Amino acid sequence: MNGIITNAETTTMQFHVLAVDDSVIDRKLIERLLKTSSYQVTVVDSGVKALEYLGLVDDEIANTNTDSNPISTIKNHHEVEVNLIITDYCMPGINGYDLLRKIKESTTLKNIPVVIMSSENIPSRINNCLEQGAEEFFLKPVKQSDVNKLKPHLMRGKGKENQPNFVVNKRKPMAECLSPDRIRTKYNYI
Amino acid sequence: MATVGQLQKQFVDFSTSLYREFIQLQKLQDESNPDFVFEVVSLFFEDSEKLLNNLAIALQQQVVDFKQVDAHVHQFKGSSSSIGAHRVKNMCVAFRNFCEEKNLDGCLRCLQQINHEYCLVKNKLENVFRLERQILEAGGTIPLIA
Numbered sequence: 615m616n617g618i619i620t621n622a623e624t625t626t627m628q629f630h631v632l633a634v635d636d637s638v639i640d641r642k643l644i645e646r647l648l649k650t651s652s653y654q655v656t657v658v659d660s661g662v663k664a665l666e667y668l669g670l671v672d673d674e675i676a677n678t679n680t681d682s683n684p685i686s687t688i689k690n691h692h693e694v695e696v697n698l699i700i701t702d703y704c705m706p707g708i709n710g711y712d713l714l715r716k717i718k719e720s721t722t723l724k725n726i727p728v729v730i731m732s733s734e735n736i737p738s739r740i741n742n743c744l745e746q747g748a749e750e751f752f753l754k755p756v757k758q759s760d761v762n763k764l765k766p767h768l769m770r771g772k773g774k775e776n777q778p779n780f781v782v783n784k785r786k787p788m789a790e791c792l793s794p795d796r797i798r799t800k801y802n803y804i
Numbered sequence: 805m806a807t808v809g810q811l812q813k814q815f816v817d818f819s820t821s822l823y824r825e826f827i828q829l830q831k832l833q834d835e836s837n838p839d840f841v842f843e844v845v846s847l848f849f850e851d852s853e854k855l856l857n858n859l860a861i862a863l864q865q866q867v868v869d870f871k872q873v874d875a876h877v878h879q880f881k882g883s884s885s886s887i888g889a890h891r892v893k894n895m896c897v898a899f900r901n902f903c904e905e906k907n908l909d910g911c912l913r914c915l916q917q918i919n920h921e922y923c924l925v926k927n928k929l930e931n932v933f934r935l936e937r938q939i940l941e942a943g944g945t946i947p948l949i950a
Contacts, residue, residue, distance in 0.1 A: 639847050639883045646832050646840060704878065733882045755825050755886040758832075 629768045630654040634664045634701035634713065635731070640754065644700065644731075647761045653768075661701070661708030668696065670720050696726055697768050702754075703732035703739065711743060718747045727767040731756055808944035815935040816947050818928055825888030827949050845929050848887050852922055855880045859915055863908070873911060874903040880918070889925040892918060 631653045633644045641657050648655045658664050665671055699717065703710035710730050717723045730743045733754040740751045749767045752760045806814075819826060833840040855876050862873045881896035895918045902910030936946055 637879065637882055637886075638851060639844060639886050642844055642847060643829075643832075643886055646837065650832060706875075733885060754882065755828070757828060 628652070628654050629697040630656070630695060631764070631768075632664060632667060632696045632699045633657045634659075634661060634699065634705070634710070636660060636702060636705040640702065640731075640756075644756060647756060647758060648700075650758065651761055651764070653764075656696075661705055661710070661713040664699070664701065664713060665708070665716060668699075668717070668723055670716065670723060698727045698729065698764060700729040700731060700752075700764075703730050703743070704734070711739075711746065714743060714746050714748055727770070729764065729767070806938075808939060808942045811935055811939045811942065812944060812947045815932065815939060816949060818932045818935065819949050822925075822928060822932070823888040823890055825886060827888075829887070830949065842933060845887065845933075848883055848889075849926060849929075851883055852880065852926075855883075856915075856919060856922065859918075863911055863915060868906075868908060868911075870903045870906050870911075874900055877903060884925075887925075887929075889921075891921045892925055895921055 631648050633641065633648065633655060635641045635644060635657070636659055638659075641659065645655050645657050656667065658667060699713075701710040701713055708716075710732070714728050714730065717726060717728055724747075727749045728747065729750045729752060730748045731752045731754050732739065735753055743751050750760075750763055819830065829841050829844055859873060859876050859880075862869060862876065877896050877899045881893055881900070884890075884892035884896065895914060899911060899914035899918065902914055939946055
């Protein structure tokens with residue numbers, strides 16, 4: 615395998631989405647919406663747990679954690695491939711914006727597309743998130759049509775390095791490998 | 805004794821009066837997740853009753869922590885909005901304004917009204933489930949709502 619992704623591979627690939635929300639109802643809803651689109655879904659209830667899951671934990675985060683179990687401050691080396699992160703904005707502890715920032719500041723995670731959800735329509739909030747690198751901003755309650763917008767971001771994200779153990783030199787970004795004809799055919803599948 | 809047709813009409817009326825969010829929930833239900841709406845609504849009832857209880861306690865304190873009260877109301881606003889309980893959600897908006905003003909009387913009045921609106925929506929949702937059961941028992945099918 616030399617890094618070229620064929621059409622057959624892109625359409626049968628399963629994408630893994632990490633959803634973050636402190637509301638039990640919204641977690642259930644987003645999980646169902648994502649599964650309806652045939653995505654593999656992991657749901658966590660806080661920004662701290664999301665960062666733990668992604669293998670990015672440092673002293674600052676450990677100090678804001680209110681769980682009784684202490685978090686290890688050693689980076690988590692188990693293989694977790696996440697293709698997209700969708701997070702609520704308003705959460706106690708680390709909010710969605712902070713989570714977004716930490717992901718974009720991380721060399722290992724910055725290429726994972728991040729989407730923010732919020733029940734409040736505040737233009738400055740939306741702009742700040744988009745400027746910080748969020749791909750989309752969904753107003754709650756999130757609908758199926760919103761979730762349908764995730765596909766292009768997932769397709770783009772799949773070709774980039776997002777694992778610490780990945781060998782950097784051997785795989786080129788998808789656009790460089792595929793001919794223009796192949797790229798056009800691929801996007802017709804969306 | 806209501807006919808299947810009458811039961812179905814009642815079902816549609818109740819469902820549509822709960823706004824499109826509830827209808828969206830029904831669309832997410834299918835053979836692989838046949839109890840999805842019931843599960844979400846049950847979570848909503850549990851969550852809401854806990855929030856209403858916490859709100860009552862918070863507002864009874866000697867020194868009321870309006871930030872904490874606001875946090876509860878914000879949560880309630882979110883969950884009621886996701887379910888399609890618009891009247892509850894609108895009351896939450898008013899409630900948050902009183903929290904910002906640190907207006908205890910206003911908050912207490914809102915809490916009373918929210919309790920009332922919540923009871924109404926709970927009743928409505930329970931009716932929807934009851935109608936579903938009755939329709940199926942009478943051999944009818946649950947109407948699909950556009």
